[in-house]
Amino acid sequence: MWTRGYGSLWWSSRPLRACGIHACANWHNGEVPTERSADLFQRARRVSPGGVNSPVRAFKAVGGTPRFMTSGEGAWLTDVDGNRYVDFVGSWGPMLLGHAHPQVIAAVQEAVARGTSFGTPAEPEVALAEEIVERTSVESVRLVTSGTEATMSAIRLARGVTGRDRVVKFAGCYHGHVDPLLAEAGSGVVTLGIPGTPGVPAHVTADTIVLPYNDVDAVQAAFAEFGGQIACIITEAAPGNMGLVPPAPGFNAALARIASEHGALFISDEVMTGFRAARAGHWELDGQREGWAPDLVTFGKVMGGGFPSAAFGGRRDLMEYLAPAGPVYQAGTLAGNPVATTAGVTTLRLATPELYTDLLATSLRVRELVGEALVGAGVPHVIQAAGTMFSVMWGVTDPVTDFAGAQRQDTAAFAAFFSSMLDQGVYLPPSAFETWFVSAAHDDAALTTLSEALPAAARAAARALDDRP
Structure with missing residues (x-):
């Protein structure tokens, strides 16, 4: 019916x-x-x-x-x-689109019939990258298999580009279970009441600066003290892992400006909000409207159509630092899996x-x-x-x-x-x-x-x- x-x-x-x-x-x-x-x-x-x-x-x-x-x-x-x-x-x-959407299922069944994994480039991964670039602020995309992997790789890239080590993040924001980003994280860390980050050596989080969310003054103070050492600011575009806490008007724009003024990069984590909060992600609701863009963006969730798939992307000059084009190494055996990318691109094309x-x-x-x-x-x-x-x-x-x-x-x-x-x-x-x-x-x-x-x-x-x- x-x-x-x-x-x-x-x-x-x-x-x-x-x-x-x-x-x-x-x-x-x-x-x-x-x-x-x-x-x-x-x-x-x-x-x-x-x-x-x-x-x-x-x-x-x-x-x-x-x-x-x-x-x-x-x-x-x-x-x-x-x-x-x-x-x-x-x-x-x-x-x-809901569970088991017939057009997504049909596309996935056809993809599976052709083979589940090749370990080579395949057309669906190109089509998915093109769809992401068309919708968002990014110019170049690297596909990975999880949101954790996307944020880990984006931070490595930011450190490789800037030659700096420190990272600014915000209390309550969750960026996957990357060791240095579990400091005062949201999601399951706060749900289960886990104090601190057991299993993560102190020196791993020593370069992580944790600030109160929505506090521009705290960001400016951190850069006044450590500006020349900070590689990047990373934040959820709209935090959804401490409950939904929207950014104050102009907050993300201020982060982009402060990072730029100090030679750091601004990473917007849209693993949850990307293609979900709006067609172009949360950036459509503030950045696109206000005329600014993050340097790097991480994606996940919707872009996989229910399969393990994620991505990070940004300005072409930054992404060209990645191997094999540049010296920052990042790789993934199942990245760009043909079944996952077929599910993702089919879902995004149906999301009008x-x-x-x-x-x-x-x-x-x-x-x-x-x-x-x-x-x-x-x-x-x-x-x-x-x-x-x-x-x-x-x-x-x-x-x-x-x-x-x-x-x-x-x-x-x-x-x-x-x-x-x-x-x-x-x-x-x-x-x-x-x-x-x-x-x-x-x-x-x-x-x-x-x-x-x-x-x-x-x-x-x-x-x-x-x-x-």
Whole structure:
């Protein structure tokens, strides 16, 4: 059937239902079956640390049994126990079009049939690089396989170009698990309450200068003291790993200016926001509008269409420092994988300007529904956004502008809200410090399920706040 949502037309082989595969009565009675997920989690813990391959998936911050998913279609996920959920994680951003979009699946199937990896150049990697260059400020791109690899490589390039060692980053910004950038990081580091960076020698972070986010004065002071030693400033274009904390107006522009004045490079991390916050990434929302561009940019998530793929790029003169054109070495056996790049370029070509207009409308509607429910239950909160991306700050009443503010959230209120939503068939990021994602496949049925689940979840959050000591 064809259904029309807030995004593009979506084909489904079966009618969309507001309830899961299991009878709705199971959910209403609080009897959501999780036996198979629990069994898999026990098996996983015997062979994997914590039973997961990325920490937030373990549900430590929210409690309960992590759900092991078996399939996704459109805006919906199905777990191994047969429960069905409206998905607001979207594989942490890549599912811009929804799960298993038929055109992406068809393109990937054709690519797989031709071979899964060659270890040589192939046309899809050129097409994906061209698409990235066409959309963004960068002139040249190097493909890699993860966002961590992209930021690690961009910093190596900045150090190689400038001949300097120090790096400026901001508390609460997460740039992957690169050793020197784990200092005061967001994402799973803050979700799990990990103090410092165990396993990272002190000398590795000695050249990392950590500053409060959105504080231009602190940046100027750091450059006044260490200007001739700083290779680069790196920041998330709009931080989404301490909750969504948008840059203050002119903040990114100030970073670009200060870096340039001192001979350093400005690296904008768009691994999360790239092609997700807007068609050209968050740069479209400030840089393109204000007439400035970062020196280097990192990308990931959406550009892989759900496959492991990432990139870094920037001005051509800087990128030409990379081997084999220049002396800064960087390489990757599976970089530019033909299946991953096919998925990525197909996704980006389907992500038209009209799709982003619809995606923003969906995001705005979800924010309205969530806000109305929380206000109705008397839950203090702030909803913060950057383009199509947003998050809820729990138990606060003023806008959050930095990591210290984000850490004042009431995580118990979120955990109660999360568990109630999960039991009612809505899958949210299992952390108060992560961003919500919508897709072009979130249609009326998906939003109805969300709307019906919100009142009980908001009341659960209110009770958690009332139970605070």
